[in-house]
Amino acid sequence: MFGNLKPQAPDKILALMGEFRADPRQGKIDLGVGVYKDPTGLTPVMRAVKEAERRIWEAETTKSYTALTGEPAYLDALSAMVLGRTRDSDRTAMLSTVGGTGAIRQAFEMARMGNPDLTVHVSDPTWPNHVSMLKFMGLPFVEYRYFDSATRGVDFEGMKEDLARAKKGDLVLLHGCCHNPTGANLTLEQWAEVVAILERTGAVPLVDLAYQGFGDGLDEDAAGTRLVVSSLPDALVAASCSKNFGIYRERAGLLMVQVADPAQRELAQGALAFLGRQTYSFPPDHGARIVQTILEDAALAADWRAELEQVRLGMLSLRQQLAAELRSLTGSDRFDFIELHRGMFSRLGATPEQVQKIKDDNAIYLVGDSRLNIAGLNRDSVPVLARAIVEAGV
Ligand code: PMP
Numbered sequence: 001m002f003g004n005l006k007p008q009a010p011d012k013i014l015a016l017m018g019e020f021r022a023d024p025r026q027g028k029i030d031l032g033v034g035v036y037k038d039p040t041g042l043t044p045v046m047r048a049v050k051e052a053e054r055r056i057w058e059a060e061t062t063k064s065y066t067a068l069t070g071e072p073a074y075l076d077a078l079s080a081m082v083l084g085r086t087r088d089s090d091r092t093a094m095l096s097t098v099g100g101t102g103a104i105r106q107a108f109e110m111a112r113m114g115n116p117d118l119t120v121h122v123s124d125p126t127w128p129n130h131v132s133m134l135k136f137m138g139l140p141f142v143e144y145r146y147f148d149s150a151t152r153g154v155d156f157e158g159m160k161e162d163l164a165r166a167k168k169g170d171l172v173l174l175h176g177c178c179h180n181p182t183g184a185n186l187t188l189e190q191w192a193e194v195v196a197i198l199e200r201t202g203a204v205p206l207v208d209l210a211y212q213g214f215g216d217g218l219d220e221d222a223a224g225t226r227l228v229v230s231s232l233p234d235a236l237v238a239a240s241c242s243k244n245f246g247i248y249r250e251r252a253g254l255l256m257v258q259v260a261d262p263a264q265r266e267l268a269q270g271a272l273a274f275l276g277r278q279t280y281s282f283p284p285d286h287g288a289r290i291v292q293t294i295l296e297d298a299a300l301a302a303d304w305r306a307e308l309e310q311v312r313l314g315m316l317s318l319r320q321q322l323a324a325e326l327r328s329l330t331g332s333d334r335f336d337f338i339e340l341h342r343g344m345f346s347r348l349g350a351t352p353e354q355v356q357k358i359k360d361d362n363a364i365y366l367v368g369d370s371r372l373n374i375a376g377l378n379r380d381s382v383p384v385l386a387r388a389i390v391e392a393g394v
Helices: 012-022 047-059 072-086 099-114 128-137 156-163 188-201 223-231 262-279 286-296 298-330 352-362 381-391
Strands: 092-098 120-124 141-145 171-175 204-209 235-240 252-258 345-347 371-373
Touching: 047 286, 047 298, 072 092, 072 223, 072 235, 072 252, 072 286, 092 099, 092 262, 099 128, 099 204, 099 235, 099 252, 099 262, 120 128, 120 156, 141 156, 156 188, 188 204, 188 223, 204 223, 223 235, 252 262, 252 286, 286 298, 298 381, 352 381
Parallel strands: 120 141, 120 171, 171 204, 204 235
Antiparallel strands: 092 252, 235 252, 345 371
16 A cells, blocks of 8 residues: 655755754844844734634534535635736636645645646746646646846846747746745746746746735735736636734635636636545635635724834835845845845845854855845844854855
8 A cells, every 4th residue: 555655855945944843052143034134033822813812602503514615705705805806707717725834735726627738837936836746747847048147136137038839728937025035025026027938938927925914014915916817808816814914823824716708707716626536525614714804894904014014114124124234244235135135035135155154153054056035034033143243255
């Protein structure tokens, strides 16, 4: 039965977490795993989440199954938050998913059901789980140029050239905002150019929106996604509530599938229900219910937005401090990209040896590709990291 099992390579980031825990050095700094941490190093339960849970606990009278594709009120509230006025309900099928990862996985399944001959286009680099899911599923994929290692911004000319090669019916995976792992993002003008390429080629976008509210604001971070859905006939959007609601372990996500013609919506909705049924049947409810409770209540929603904004501005101010610190240590502006990046991550552009040296000499843990989690810093540790970066010769 199990004779064919092979050892699986451990997840690099999870392995790094283990190494960090075992490091006995005082003052060690974890900039590895992609989880928001406040200045004291905690990943707090947000105020509105606590209050929503209390209300749910008081009001809930049954734990019976909810709807197969998820609670309609949750789907409605979250899709409105993501798409705003660009949501076209007549053309959009929706599935409540097990986190953002579940939404992406089901999006791949849905795309393959729709077009068995598709190739998936992913950014180089991208969130490693994108690639590993595609490999596991045996879905052909190609990378498009994305990160310019000289400027640490987007290699937009390269990106456009590569995306122009997509075929009709291919799937193009785009990060909605706060690109993971680089932190480099498209401007809205560049989104418009990407949309024009998708229009020309007939390739279909899958927008992975895992950090709405962590970059420039809730609406600002969804602007690219909204442009995509309002401009194109077919589009898929995978949203995660893990980061912006801080409910990582509750596993709340949403897959939206926009079809060209309202007549196709029922078919798409049926396909999503089928996919859910084949994987885990009903989706989990608790995280979704928290999100719905918050979004449906004006006061709770306002409090959640205020706390999210505080989180966002905190990360932005750490970015500014780190860039300023590096400017004064190096006498140059070559690290200013840190201030321009958005979201939790920045790719420093350090070599694996430099990343190792930063860890060996200072007990500062970055991911091997030199991605650092800005939220792992605080005002006191920023100067320590800046010095370590310079001393490692980055
Ligand atoms: N997409 C990206 C780019 C991510 O970074 C993550 C989380 N690390 C996800 C999707 C999925 O998040 P989750 O499944 O925890 O909701």
